[in-house]
Amino acid sequence: ATLQAVSAGTGQAWSCASCHGAAGEGNLSTPRLAGQPAAYLAKQLEDFRSGLRHNESMAFVARALSDEDIAKLARYYAGIELRAKLAPSLGGNLERGKLIAEKGDWKSNVPACFQCHGMNGEGVAPGFPALAGQQPDYIFAQLAAWHAGERKNSPQKLMDDVARRMNPDDMRAVSDYLGSM
Ligand code: HEM
Ligand code: HEM
Missing domain, CATH: 1.10.760.10 (Cytochrome c-like domain)
Incomplete structure (x- = not known):
């Protein structure tokens, strides 16, 4: 299942990639999804959908997803291999x-x-x-x-x-x- 197919299937104008990057690499305050455990990703989507985890963008997104969409998306992102070394951005020691x-x-x-x-x-x-x-x-x-x-x-x-x-x-x-x- 491609990402586009799942997004298109929900009939929504957004795509995951528009916020999480083309390879699920994330961007600043938007997390990397690539390579995360599928069960972890699925749980987060369920928690955004139920409201247990709060975030306005993700609540909007997750409410449009079925259980099957969540399972597909979680597998999709878990399967992308990514080892990124990111530049420090917070001035931490x-x-x-x-x-x-x-x-x-x-x-x-x-x-x-x-x-x-x-x-x-x-x-x-x-x-x-x-x-x-x-x-x-x-x-x-x-x-x-x-x-x-x-x-x-x-x-x-x-x-x-x-x-x-x-x-x-x-x-x-x-x-x-x-x-x-
Ligand atoms: C967080 C998936 C679309 C913005 C997350 C997380 C997941 C996820 C699993 C939690 C990651 C973690 O805990 O490491 C998805 C999927 C999408 C989608 C599968 C498409 C179906 C979007 C869109 C936006 C967005 C369209 C922007 C409008 C964010 C932000 C967070 C987040 C800002 C961090 C929330 C926080 O700070 O708690 N997303 N996302 N996502 N997503 Fe998405
Ligand atoms: C999740 C950081 C130590 C258990 C997370 C997340 C961050 C984090 C940033 C969220 C990741 C995401 O949203 O993608 C840290 C740091 C630690 C630390 C900086 C050390 C200072 C630990 C330890 C445990 C633990 C020692 C176990 C006792 C977990 C669990 C989650 C998690 C279970 C998933 C939470 C959920 O399902 O929502 N951690 N962690 N962490 N961490 Fe840690």
């Missing part, structure tokens, strides 16, 4: 970011990101998304949203607990580092 990603910060009780997101941030199916090569602005925005209690769809509140303990400088550092991997 990359060494500090690497330390947090690999070892966490014991002083503030922040676990290593790679404990859950894969040894190299490549993601772990079904539920842990890749962070390596994800858009730094987007990573930062998600951490800030969890910190503020605005993103509520993490299973067992795992990410709420991580982000609540992080300060903005560390969020910038880890976001820039992960994006650049």
Whole structure:
């Protein structure tokens, strides 16, 4: 199933590519979808559709999708291989970011990101998304949203607990580092 076919099937004027890029690579605050675990992508689309995860653009999009569309789109994006090393955009301290990603910060009780997101941030199916090569602005925005209690769809509140303990400088550092991997 091609993306165009699914978008056309919904009868909508938009396409995923118009916001997420031709290869699902994302753009600034729009996330990379390429190569994410299919089950993770499907869950996010379901959560946007049900309102458990809030975003105006994605609520509009997801409400037009059937369960079958969601399954197809999730498979489509999961199947695109992409290893992008993105330029840091937040002025974060990359060494500090690497330390947090690999070892966490014991002083503030922040676990290593790679404990859950894969040894190299490549993601772990079904539920842990890749962070390596994800858009730094987007990573930062998600951490800030969890910190503020605005993103509520993490299973067992795992990410709420991580982000609540992080300060903005560390969020910038880890976001820039992960994006650049
Ligand atoms: C987020 C899929 C169309 C803008 C997401 C996410 C998924 C997704 C799975 C969450 C990714 C993650 O958690 O890593 C899709 C699909 C589309 C589509 C399959 C087409 C059917 C669009 C369009 C726009 C858009 C047309 C712009 C108008 C965004 C934005 C986010 C997002 C801004 C981030 C939301 C946030 O900050 O929480 N999309 N998308 N998407 N999408 Fe889409
Ligand atoms: C999702 C960052 C540590 C479990 C995410 C996302 C980000 C992120 C940005 C959203 C990705 C997206 O929307 O595409 C980080 C960072 C960490 C960290 C920077 C280290 C400081 C952890 C740890 C765990 C974990 C230690 C497990 C205990 C998860 C889960 C999700 C997730 C389950 C998916 C949430 C959902 O389904 O909505 N993480 N993470 N993360 N993270 Fe982490």
